[in-house]
Amino acid sequence: xxxxxxxxxxxxxxxxxxxxxxxxxxxxxxxxxxxxxxxxxxxxxxxxxxxxxxxxxxxxxxxxxxxxxxxxxxxxxxxxxxxxxxxxxxxxxxxxxxxxxxxxxxxxxxxxxxxxxxxxxxxxxxxxxxxxxxxxxxxxxxxxxxxxxxxxxxxxxxxxxxxxxxxxxxxxxxxxxxxxxxxxxxxxxxxxxxxxxxxxxxxxxxxxxxxxxxxxxxxxxxxxxxxxxxxxxxxxxxxxxxxxxxxxxxxxxxxxxxxxxxxxxxxxxxxxxxxxxxxxxxxxxxxxxxxxxxxxxxxxxxxxxxxxxxxxxx
Amino acid sequence: xxxxxxxxxxxxxxxxxxxxxxxxxxxxxxxxxxxxxxxxxxxxxxxxxxxxxxxxxxxxxxxxxxxxxxxxxxxxxxxxxxxxxxxxxxxxxxxxxxxxxxxxxxxxxxxxxxxxxxxxxxxxxxxxxxxxxxxxxxxxxxxxxxxxxxxxxxxxxxxxxxxxxxxxxxxxxxxxxxxxxxxxxxxxxxxxxxxxxxxxxxxxxxxxxxxxxxxxxxxxxxxxxxxxxxxxxxxxxxxxxxxxxxxxxxxxx
Numbered sequence: 001x002x003x004x005x006x007x008x009x010x011x012x013x014x015x016x017x018x019x020x021x022x023x024x025x026x027x028x029x030x031x032x033x034x035x036x037x038x039x040x041x042x043x044x045x046x047x048x049x050x051x052x053x054x055x056x057x058x059x060x061x062x063x064x065x066x067x068x069x070x071x072x073x074x075x076x077x078x079x080x081x082x083x084x085x086x087x088x089x090x091x092x093x094x095x096x097x098x099x100x101x102x103x104x105x106x107x108x109x110x111x112x113x114x115x116x117x118x119x120x121x122x123x124x125x126x127x128x129x130x131x132x133x134x135x136x137x138x139x140x141x142x143x144x145x146x147x148x149x150x151x152x153x154x155x156x157x158x159x160x161x162x163x164x165x166x167x168x169x170x171x172x173x174x175x176x177x178x179x180x181x182x183x184x185x186x187x188x189x190x191x192x193x194x195x196x197x198x199x200x201x202x203x204x205x206x207x208x209x210x211x212x213x214x215x216x217x218x219x220x221x222x223x224x225x226x227x228x229x230x231x232x233x234x235x236x237x238x239x240x241x242x243x244x245x246x247x248x249x250x251x252x253x254x255x256x257x258x259x260x261x262x263x264x265x266x267x268x269x270x271x272x273x274x275x276x277x278x279x280x281x282x283x284x285x286x287x288x289x290x291x292x293x294x295x296x297x298x299x300x301x302x303x304x305x306x307x308x309x310x311x312x313x314x
Numbered sequence: 315x316x317x318x319x320x321x322x323x324x325x326x327x328x329x330x331x332x333x334x335x336x337x338x339x340x341x342x343x344x345x346x347x348x349x350x351x352x353x354x355x356x357x358x359x360x361x362x363x364x365x366x367x368x369x370x371x372x373x374x375x376x377x378x379x380x381x382x383x384x385x386x387x388x389x390x391x392x393x394x395x396x397x398x399x400x401x402x403x404x405x406x407x408x409x410x411x412x413x414x415x416x417x418x419x420x421x422x423x424x425x426x427x428x429x430x431x432x433x434x435x436x437x438x439x440x441x442x443x444x445x446x447x448x449x450x451x452x453x454x455x456x457x458x459x460x461x462x463x464x465x466x467x468x469x470x471x472x473x474x475x476x477x478x479x480x481x482x483x484x485x486x487x488x489x490x491x492x493x494x495x496x497x498x499x500x501x502x503x504x505x506x507x508x509x510x511x512x513x514x515x516x517x518x519x520x521x522x523x524x525x526x527x528x529x530x531x532x533x534x535x536x537x538x539x540x541x542x543x544x545x546x547x548x549x550x551x552x553x554x555x556x557x558x559x560x561x562x563x564x565x566x567x
Contacts, residue, residue: 057404058408058409061562078410079316080410081410082408087408089404091401093401096400102329105322106325108318109319109325110318110319110405110409111409112318112319112409112410
């Protein structure tokens with residue numbers, strides 16, 4: 001992200017949603033999405049991710065609060081707001097008997113844009129769908145159907161794109177392709193908000209990460225800052241001979257002897273890869289005359305951070 | 315006004331008709347032809363004229379109305395129910411489309427289909443009986459207004475239904491019986507006085523008779539009353555649809 005003050009493109013203030021049955025899905029959610037960023041919204045099932053996206057996109061009615069999308073209130077100025085937003089839903093909901101070409105052109109018209117066959121062709125080519133343009137959607141694979149949904153969402157040239165679980169059910173290769181596509185979209189200035197169960201996806205792509213649980217945003221931060229703040233690196237040294245106690249010259253905050261005395265474990269905070277910490281520890285082991293047979297470093301993933309946060313909430 | 319959206323929905327819905335041409339157009343034409351063979355030829359040849367109109371010609375407006383009402387309701391209800399069923403409704407709900415524009419697209423397409431169907435049935439009927447339309451302007455007006463009115467009703471049905479069975483129930487269990495009992499195949503003057511009174515509570519009577527008046531210049535009920543009934547129907551359906559879109563009933567959670 002650029003160092004200058006980022007400009008919000010989506011501003012959510014005090015958003016509340018209570019469903020008819022009384023389920024409180026969103027509890028006074030405040031959230032700002034910055035122009036041009038990739039924002040990943042993480043949360044366990046039922047946390048409120050899809051409700052939040054649904055409200056911004058017009059599928060769900062908010063009980064309270066306001067949402068401004070690219071300068072337009074989604075309730076008072078819904079036409080202008082919705083014209084700026086594209087949505088790729090979680091479910092593979094498509095008109096099975098339509099051709100790819102027709103369904104994408106239909107979407108463009110629905111969002112109030114005049115026909116532009118050159119643009120639709122470009123979108124289909126970018127998504128490797130051009131060769132399938134005359135195919136009926138029913139005959140496409142799950143991954144291809146997902147691409148069709150993305151093409152439909154992009155057909156009206158939105159500035160904000162919501163991807164609700166974009167790579168669910170997509171094989172690894174296609175997932176990588178989609179990540180590349182999302183990055184290309186960001187380069188073109190499209191702001192992307194994605195929800196995902198694949199933490200790897202958020203770790204790979206997102207600039208900022210928000211965690212929602214129980215209808216509340218429990219954390220929002222830049223990915224690197226988050227990893228720096230909550231990430232841990234463990235350096236495990238397998239000793240040649242077990243120790244009974246930790247020698248005094250090694251007594252240090254963050255260094256511990258395992259119960260069986262066979263290994264030393266150094267825990268470092270921050271996003272670093274632990275190489276420097278490991279090198280320092282090895283020097284100290286040599287100085288203390290302690291022989292060892294292995295050194296292993298492991299960095300905590302975003303997934304571990306996420307699970308830790310959610311468990312803490314529970 | 316989002317004209318591009320109206321055009322997109324309208325073209326999409328008519329495109330669906332082309333894909334299901336047999337089901338949409340050929341099937342009603344075949345069933346209407348069967349009615350002519352059974353009622354017009356087999357029974358009609360043994361019946362006297364009604365108000366100086368041969369029985370075969372007398373039933374033409376009623377038969378067109380029968381197809382018009384059932385097909386308007388079916389087409390419009392299916393048009394909006396299908397995206398709800400498949401989940402593609404998300405796109406309409408997230409698009410900058412007003413309720414009125416969505417209605418113009420869906421109901422416009424369903425009504426267009428019904429009008430085309432009515433004209434095809436009329437052309438088919440001319441193969442069986444000679445027909446002259448006394449008030450062609452009013453015939454066209456009735457055809458279009460009734461198609462729109464019952465497509466609006468079908469739209470409501472499509473929003474209300476939570477299964478394919480319910481989509482079928484109204485046209486089969488309500489519209490068809492009311493049309494049969496609404497003077498499609500007979501003049502209500504032929505009924506005993508008590509049943510004539512009961513029949514007047516059937517709203518379809520006014521539609522069939524208004525349309526028949528435009529063909530032969532005679533009707534069991536006043537043409538003004540027929541037109542008023544159509545306008546009243548339209549106003550009622552539009553009010554219900556406006557409420558649905560305002561509250562998001564069956565559309566937005």
